Amino acid sequence: MSGLAVRTENLSVRFGGVPALDGLDLRLAPDKIHGLLGRNGSGKSTFVATLAGFRKPDDGRVLLEGGELGAAREPYEDAVVTSRICLIRESGDLVGAASVKHVLELAAALRPFWNHDLARELLDKFEVPVRQKVQKLSRGKKSALGVVLGLASRAPLTIFDESYLGMDVPSRNLFYDALLADYAEVPRTIVLSTHLVSEVSTMLEEVVILDRGRVVTQAPVDSLRGRGASIVGPVAAVDELTADLTVLAEQRLGGTKSSTVLGDLDNGLLARARSAGLEIGPVGLQDLFVHLTDSTPTKESGR
């Protein structure tokens, strides 16, 4: 099995004439972990629902290709394609009256790459009781069941749409570890739609940022991190060095300050930073995300 590649052409979805997705032309490379970021209402859930074939585009199309699917196909009303896509939403989409065991049996029947052993191992780790009815599980355990279904499906396109929000921090960390371990064993195309940017940023290889139904940026994480820098050191030295730069975020702890700046630091600035004993690192994805989706004007963007 290998992961599906995604291509969208002028993809548009409207609700009552108002665009939720407005002419998206995107490509998601196969066998990578993609982060789908955007502020509330930017179109993330609409986008992933359309990728998964839950919704028909109003204009344009979604095409999935690769793996044993071969030529590009649209997911909407194509049972072969949709059986290769697993979308786990925060709502869970689970039948409340069914037991966890029954939900697993259903997934095993519907999912061509289902791995039963992995499902049981993960349910043990998350301490989800197999005989319990879904409606009696706590919110966190329901979320855990959702992510177990997503991982054990081993679908060539697996999408988690904020599906782990209900889980506490140790459970989310367990999910991130399980995702990375299983992805290393069985590479596939993963999309994580999330607000928890700093939490997931180290796992992501590619990032798509949506804003008001449009693509703000799509880039490998490394190139995004290269769009700025973090500068850490004594307050006065950091202030002096950053005086003429676009500062995205600042933090102070006692006499130490950390500033995130946008743009390349030229050799002259780097030399000054070194001689002032400042530490230079890559820009944090979260700071960049806030900047790229912020509607208040900045010195640099002039918006």
Ligand SMILES: Nc1ncnc2c1ncn2[C@@H]1O[C@H](COP(=O)(O)OP(=O)(O)OP(=O)(O)O)[C@@H](O)[C@H]1O
């Ligand atoms: N079923 C619907 N009926 C009407 N409008 C909708 C519907 N679903 C989404 N929208 C609208 O489409 C836009 C995009 O919503 P969507 O849920 O895709 O955004 P999102 O980025 O997932 O938001 P959030 O981060 O808050 O979950 C919003 O303006 C939303 O109000």
